[in-house]
Amino acid sequence: MNRRKFIQLSGMGLGAMSVPILGNATTFEKLLENPADVAMKKKMSDIALNAAKSNGATYTDVRIGRYLQQYLFTRETKVQNIVNAESYGVGIRVIANGTWGFSATSDVTPEGIKKCAETAVAIAKANSKIQTDPVILAPQKGLGEVSWKTPLTKNAFEIPIQEKIDLLMNVNNEAMKNGAGFVTSNLFLVNEQKYFASSDGSYIDQDVHRIWPTFTVTAIDKAAGKFKTRDAISSPMGMGYEYLDGLSSEKIAGPNGLVGYRNSYDMVEDAITAAKQAKEKLTAKSVQAGKYDLVLDPNHLGLTIHESVGHPLELDRVLGYEANYAGTSFATLDKWETKKFNYGSKEVNIVADKTQPHALGTVGFDDEGVPCKKWDLIRDGILVNYQAIRDQVNILGEKESHGCCYADNWDSVQFQRMANVSLEPAKEKRSVLDMIKGVEKGIYIIGRGSYSIDQQRYNFQFGGQVFYEIKNGEVVGMLDDVAYQSNTQEFWNSCVQICDKDDYRTFGSFFDGKGQPSQISAVSHGSATTRFNGVNVINTGRKIG
Structure with a gap:
């Protein structure tokens, strides 16, 4: 996604939350599709590697990436926005004449990838005219075909949106019942489907998931004209939706009660505690x-x-x-x-x-x-x-x-x-x-x-x-x-x-x-x-x- 697109999307109803959206708006259903399998990605990568080498590159790496985002924003009893975004394309980096060159394209076809590789080499050669010291690249043994995936039991993207909204609405409701005057709650989900290939001989397929549930509660003293806030004490994690099921949560106690969680996170419980603490801060x-x-x-x-x-x-x-x-x-x-x-x-x-x-x-x-x-x-x-x-x-x-x-x-x-x-x-x-x-x-x-x-x-x-x-x-x-x-x-x-x-x-x-x-x-x-x-x-x- 280019930066102009980010500016456009960040202004589309995100309210106070201006967050990076690296993709184009899409549907929930399309997020679950798979546009290319590993064999196709390897074929496309080889086209790039061969084209770059034939044009003079001494090193090449290719990244075919599909980046998915789902962001949910709520305030009190209302859903402010739901963002589904997808970005799909190829980035090609080369060394030619001892200098880096890079080019990228969303045209994931043999012709588009070949042209992208040729452009990366041309850029490297142009850069080399003004670079005095050549790139010194640490050696890396080719790994062959390998893969890695974030360990998870529940793909958060597969959880129905309504279930996620219900959770956030419950968070807001419980915070308000326990003293919050205002509350916003949000859920950020990211999935990076990344395929990497290099002239070293590596073909690496990775599926990376991240999740961040968060909120802010505000307590108000109208008579004194004061307000105090408390944010969630959640930690964003490299996990799936199991982080929010609370089933394996290990609660950490401090001198004044609950101060943290491990393994999974009870968002509702934290919101209740936050509302009470925000009220207490008014008279602290x-x-x-x-x-x-x-x-x-x-x-x-x-x-x-x-x-x-x-x-x-x-x-x-x-x-x-x-x-x-x-x-x-x-x-x-x-x-x-x-x-x-x-x-x-x-x-x-x-x-x-x-x-x-x-x-x-x-x-x-x-x-x-x-x-x-x-x-x-x-x-x-x-x-x-x-x-x-x-x-x-x-x-x-x-x-x-x-x-x-x-x-x-x-x-x-x-x-x-x-x-x-x-x-x-x-x-x-x-x-x-x-x-x-x-x-x-x-x-x-x-x-x-x-x-x-x-x-x-x-x-x-x-x-x-x-x-x-x-x-x-x-x-x-x-x-x-x-x-x-x-x-x-x-x-x-x-x-x-x-x-x-x-x-x-x-x-x-x-x-x-x-x-x-x-x-x-x-x-x-x-x-x-x-x-x-x-x-x-x-x-x-x-x-x-």
């Missing part, structure tokens, strides 16, 4: 600014990981390739080269993992045909690696891609994207209640709130959804107007305790933007509840003047 005490020990729930900490670790350790950003759009990184190569840079305390072990079960960024193979894997970014607090792809790892002295290349559509050029970046849980047995017992003056924070971070991903400020005051090892009540400020190195060096694997959960970013023209990707960040000592907390509600 405003925080006194100062230094606090912070106990951060995974549904909150995931965003901090995303912004202060995930993005600054993307190698293309470190090298300055993202400077014009999203900035650079404080975690420069000279820091990594010392092998001594204290990114955080010795408690901090952060991994990139494209194989993590049910995570958003999990696939079998990336969009360069590289098998996905897990690797260290920070070990015992020390910066040890970045995230890099086939034409980058030579800079790190490595000979194998990390397998984190991705394109959001067949007509987008694949490039380095964030893997699932997660903080490892502690090996010692420790619950949230155990952690809180050791805190004299602190704040327990749940959920993602507003945030701000500078262009080098160093100085930042993060808010949250729900805040509880901790005094002498006990939670004593709800707080409001809380945000904390720090810089990345200072913050991660203040990490003193992490709960164990029994508290480990994921946070997810479903529409993470990067690149020019901008692309989106989905990525998860796992952690257990974690304690940071002596962090500066500000009061965001204080009036100035």
Whole structure:
């Protein structure tokens, strides 16, 4: 889908939700069709590979992609919009004269694909006239014919739309019954049917599914002229509709009741809790600014990981390739080269993992045909690696891609994207209640709130959804107007305790933007509840003047 089409569709009744729609409007029934089988995709790929080689390409990869989206939007008792979108076509990337070239087409015919491959080679040759250094591509052994599919038991696209709407209406109704003045609920479904072939000898068929149920409830105090909100504490997942059946849900309890779920998600139960908490926030005490020990729930900490670790350790950003759009990184190569840079305390072990079960960024193979894997970014607090792809790892002295290349559509050029970046849980047995017992003056924070971070991903400020005051090892009540400020190195060096694997959960970013023209990707960040000592907390509600 081109960007003009996105603008058109995003204005068609989406209300306040302007979300990326990478396709053309279609019907629910057409989403369940299959326009081409694997044998046909292999035949079409070979046409592209042969055409590119005969025109001078030394390397070629072909991506035949069918990208499906279904988005449902509701508010109180009304359905605001239902979006069904499909995008189908071919993207061909080549190296000729040591230079990249790319072309894409929606004409998925032998003639259309042959012409597309020839165009990609012509573009590469034109680019080579101004490129001084040739592309150095890490070797990748051909894998033959292989496949991978998101493990699921219920294809969410096959669930009748009415059943999904009934769920959202129930969410809204229960939230309103329990004190919400307003409520919006949404369901985002994505299916990427991707076929990859390369001149290395790989033919890879993948079927990727992602789901994100979410809502926002608002409680109102009309007399005081105040309102407070609370968003869902769901995590978007690489799963099917079984995520919403609640049958295998493992509920995570905190000091003030339910704080999270694993395996599946009870959206109605969370909406009821959210409505009650939003009402409680109306009368919550405003925080006194100062230094606090912070106990951060995974549904909150995931965003901090995303912004202060995930993005600054993307190698293309470190090298300055993202400077014009999203900035650079404080975690420069000279820091990594010392092998001594204290990114955080010795408690901090952060991994990139494209194989993590049910995570958003999990696939079998990336969009360069590289098998996905897990690797260290920070070990015992020390910066040890970045995230890099086939034409980058030579800079790190490595000979194998990390397998984190991705394109959001067949007509987008694949490039380095964030893997699932997660903080490892502690090996010692420790619950949230155990952690809180050791805190004299602190704040327990749940959920993602507003945030701000500078262009080098160093100085930042993060808010949250729900805040509880901790005094002498006990939670004593709800707080409001809380945000904390720090810089990345200072913050991660203040990490003193992490709960164990029994508290480990994921946070997810479903529409993470990067690149020019901008692309989106989905990525998860796992952690257990974690304690940071002596962090500066500000009061965001204080009036100035």
